[in-house]
Amino acid sequence: xxxxxxxxxxxxxxxxxxxxxxxxxxxxxxxxxxxxxxxxxxxxxxxxxxxxxxxxxxxxxxxxxxxxxxxxxxxxxxxxxxxxxxxxxxxxxxxxxxxxxxxxxxxxxxxxxxxxxxxxxxxxxxxxxxxxxxxxxxxxxxxxxxxxxxxxxxxxxxxxxxxxxxxxxxxxxxxxxxxxxxxxxxxxxxxxxxxxxxxxxxxxxxxxxxxxxxxxxxxxxxxxxxxxxxxxxxxxxxxxxxxxxxxxxxxxxxxxxx
Ligand SMILES: NC(=O)c1ccc[n+]([C@@H]2O[C@H](COP(=O)([O-])OP(=O)(O)OC[C@H]3O[C@@H](n4cnc5c(N)ncnc54)[C@H](OP(=O)(O)O)[C@@H]3O)[C@@H](O)[C@H]2O)c1
Numbered sequence: 233x234x235x236x237x238x239x240x241x242x243x244x245x246x247x248x249x250x251x252x253x254x255x256x257x258x259x260x261x262x263x264x265x266x267x268x269x270x271x272x273x274x275x276x277x278x279x280x281x282x283x284x285x286x287x288x289x290x291x292x293x294x295x296x297x298x299x300x301x302x303x304x305x306x307x308x309x310x311x312x313x314x315x316x317x318x319x320x321x322x323x324x325x326x327x328x329x330x331x332x333x334x335x336x337x338x339x340x341x342x343x344x345x346x347x348x349x350x351x352x353x354x355x356x357x358x359x360x361x362x363x364x365x366x367x368x369x370x371x372x373x374x375x376x377x378x379x380x381x382x383x384x385x386x387x388x389x390x391x392x393x394x395x396x397x398x399x400x401x402x403x404x405x406x407x408x409x410x411x412x413x414x415x416x417x418x419x420x421x422x423x424x425x426x427x428x429x430x431x432x433x434x435x436x437x438x439x440x441x442x443x444x445x446x447x448x449x450x451x452x453x454x455x456x457x458x459x460x461x462x463x464x465x466x467x468x469x470x471x472x473x474x475x476x477x478x479x480x481x482x483x484x485x486x487x488x489x490x
Pocket of ligand 1: 250277339369370390415417418420424439441442458459460464466
C-alpha cells in the first residue's frame with residue numbers, strides 16, 4: 233500500500249495513522265494489531281487513554297519490526313512537574329515495551345510557566361533518548377510560539393476537520409516545517425452526514441470518510457489519525473492514496489468550516 237510520507241526534522245512519518253482512544257483491553261489490542269497487519273505504521277496513543285500496554289502488546293503480537301512503526305504518546309498536564317514527568321515517560325516506555333518514543337507530546341497546555349517547565353522536560357527526554365521527536369497538542373498559536381523558544385517542538389496535534397480547520401495555525405506550521413496532526417479528522421463521524429461529502433463520495437466512487445481523509449492529506453504538513461474500530465473502516469481509511477480531489481472539490485470541503 234502506498235502511504236504519504238512526511239519529512240519532519242529528518243524523521244519519516246507516515247501521514248495516515250491510527251487513533252487509539254477507546255481501543256482498550258484485549259479487544260482494543262486485537263483491533264490495533266489488525267490495523268498494523270492491514271498496513272498502518274503510525275499509532276497514536278496517550279498516557280491518559282490507559283491503553284499504552286494494549287498498544288505495546290498489539291505491536292509485539294503483530295510481529296512487525298518496532299522500528300517500522302511510528303509511535304506517538306502524550307503526557308497529561310498533571311504530570312508536568314520535575315518529579316512526575318520523567319517517571320511518567322519511563323512508565324509509558326515500559327508499557328509500550330520500547331526504548332524510545334518516536335513522538336512525545338504535551339497533551340494539553342497548562343499555564344505559561346508550567347508549559348515552559350514541561351518544554352524543558354521534553355528536552356531532557358530527547359537528551360536521555362526517551363523520545364526522538366517532541367511536540368505539543370491542543371496548543372494555540374501563541375502557546376506554540378512560546379514553547380518553540382524552549383524546545384525543538386515539531387508537531388501540534390489539534391482538532392482539525394472540515395468543520396474545524398484553523399488556517400492561521402496551519403499556515404504558520406507549514407512555514408515553520410512543523411507537522412499538524414489532525415485529531416477527530418472525521419468530526420467523530422458527524423461530517424460524513426454532509427450533503428457535499430456524500431456528493432463528492434459519489435463523484436469519486438469512494439466513501440465519505442475517504443473523501444475527508446483525502447482532503448486532509450492533500451494539505452501540506454498535515455497528518456491524520458482517524459480512529460476506526462471495525463476492519464471495514466480501518467481498511468477503507470488506508471485506501472486514500474490512489475485518487476485525488478480537484479481544487480474545486482477541496483474548496484467545497486473547506487466551505488464546511490464553522
Ligand atoms: N490530542 C487530543 O487531545 C485528542 C483528542 C481527541 C482525539 N485524539 C486522537 O484522535 C483520534 C481520532 O479522533 P476521534 O476518535 O475523536 O474521532 P474520528 O477519528 O474523527 O472519528 C471516529 C469515529 O468515526 C468512525 N469511523 C472511522 N472510520 C470510518 C469510516 N471509514 N466510515 C464511517 N465511519 C468511520 C468510527 O467508527 P468505528 O470505530 O466504528 O470504526 C468512530 O465512531 C483518537 O482516537 C485519538 O487518538 C486526540
